[in-house]
Amino acid sequence: MSTHLLRALQNAHAFDSTPPEAQLASLHVPFDFLTGSRAYEDTLARAVRRGERIALIGASGSGKTSITEHVLGGFVHDVAPIRVRVDMMTPSVSTHPPDFAKHVVHTVRKYIDDHHARPDRRKASKTDDTAHGIADKRPVKVTVGAGLPWLKGDLAVELGGVVHTRAVSGEDIVEQAQLILQIIAARGVTPVLVLPDTDHWIRRAGLDPEPLIAGFFGSTLRMIAERLSTAAVIAVHETYLPDPAYREASGFLESRITLPEIPSPDAIGAILRHRARATDDDTHRRTGDLVDPDALERLFAHYQASNRNLRKVIQTAHGALAHACDEPAAAIGRRHVELALTE
Known part of the structure; x- marks a missing residue:
């Protein structure tokens, strides 16, 4: 050098x-290369292909986000990673299933508006939302996969018709999220909800983490499993492991991958x-x-x-x-x- x-x-x-x-x-x-095994990237890729809900376990900074991006960003094909970030949202997004489902809809909607719609349509859509009183007041950081090569052509148009329909009740919102995932799956692509950095939005300053952990691993994760019926990669901080709510959620998490030490x-x-x-x-x-x-x-x-x-x-x-x-x-x-x- x-x-x-x-x-x-x-x-x-x-x-x-x-x-x-x-x-x-x-x-x-x-990690498979660093450890000489097939227990990490390969295992995660196979679980995603099977459409499982996966707990990716590790401490802060241990590589949960990077392994997810590596695997879903090119290691596995025919998947539709939908990154659902809630660290800028109200706590109810993680604990109240209809609010979480609404955020899934808005995540896909924002991607379509930002990348597929004409500027005048985006402006009109936001104006229409304001008229209905459902405009988001908080900034939402949204990244969906690595450029979303799966969201193109007719699929973008079909999903656009769904995400721009105003759902009124909580049940309508959950069904709207269901329909989005079903439309994606019908194209031969596996939708995958990606929930990164859960420690950032569950363990936030000034809030008691226990109700948030209980709400997410109880009702919200159950809704993801039973109603949305979709694959998911969920970053799980290792401090969650002894929590009763996490242990009781074992039936909704089909695979667990604990990241290794370097x-x-x-x-x-x-x-x-x-x-x-x-x-x-x-x-x-x-x-x-x-x-x-x-x-x-x-x-x-x-x-x-x-x-x-x-x-x-x-x-x-x-x-x-x-x-x-x-x-x-x-x-x-x-x-x-x-x-x-x-x-």
């Missing part, structure tokens, strides 16, 4: 710990080298000496001490890269990691 290459990596934000979701699939290094300093190095190569610059192919062995040992110790939070390790590597560039150095050393850890 060289100072020039390190600075190029810094300028390319190679170790950004919170990259755009669209990049997560390509940045993910499979096994070694060399595995940390493989992750960092992959991120360096993912910048798509040919000069970054020479990444064998990107981080020296002592620095990898220190990063691995930090990983173990941070409750297996890989996101924090990458964040530390980003800081260490900056210190290496400031020095300047030809590679990231242990002293650069130590400096980053003090910040």
Whole structure:
């Protein structure tokens, strides 16, 4: 490695710990590769193909979102991932089944409006909603799969007719969500509800988490299983496991995948080298000496001490890269990691 290459990596934000979701699939290094098994990506892909509801278990920053994006963003074909984010919504979206179903409808609707409708139609649709008194007052961050190649042509038109129909009662809203998923499935595509980062919207500041956990894993998950009858990938923080509501939900979760620990300093190095190569610059192919062995040992110790939070390790590597560039150095050393850890 060289100072020039390190600075190029810094300028390319190679170790950004919170990259755009669209990049997560390509940045993910499979756990199956790192552990030499088929217990993670391969197992998740097979469960999704079977249309199961899957609990993806791990601590914050352990890779639940990146493995999901990797598998659903190209590892598995003929699926329709629908990312249902509720971290900006009222708590009732996670605990009240009709509110959750309404959010599923709005998620698909927003995608169609943003990517398939003419600007004048989008404006008219929002105006019509306001007239009916159902306009959302909260911002909704919506990402649906990795570009949704499945939502095109006649399917987009057919779904558009459903999502722009105003449902009045709670039962109507649940049936509307049902119909959306049935239309997708009728095209030979498996709809998959993706619920990422549940710890962000269940364990939010100022709210008692127990009623939220009980409401989601009780009534809402039951509605997903019995009424929507769809596949789902649900990020489950490991602290939920002893909760009675989670244990009682076992009948609605057909598969459980607990993410593994990164096994070694060399595995940390493989992750960092992959991120360096993912910048798509040919000069970054020479990444064998990107981080020296002592620095990898220190990063691995930090990983173990941070409750297996890989996101924090990458964040530390980003800081260490900056210190290496400031020095300047030809590679990231242990002293650069130590400096980053003090910040």
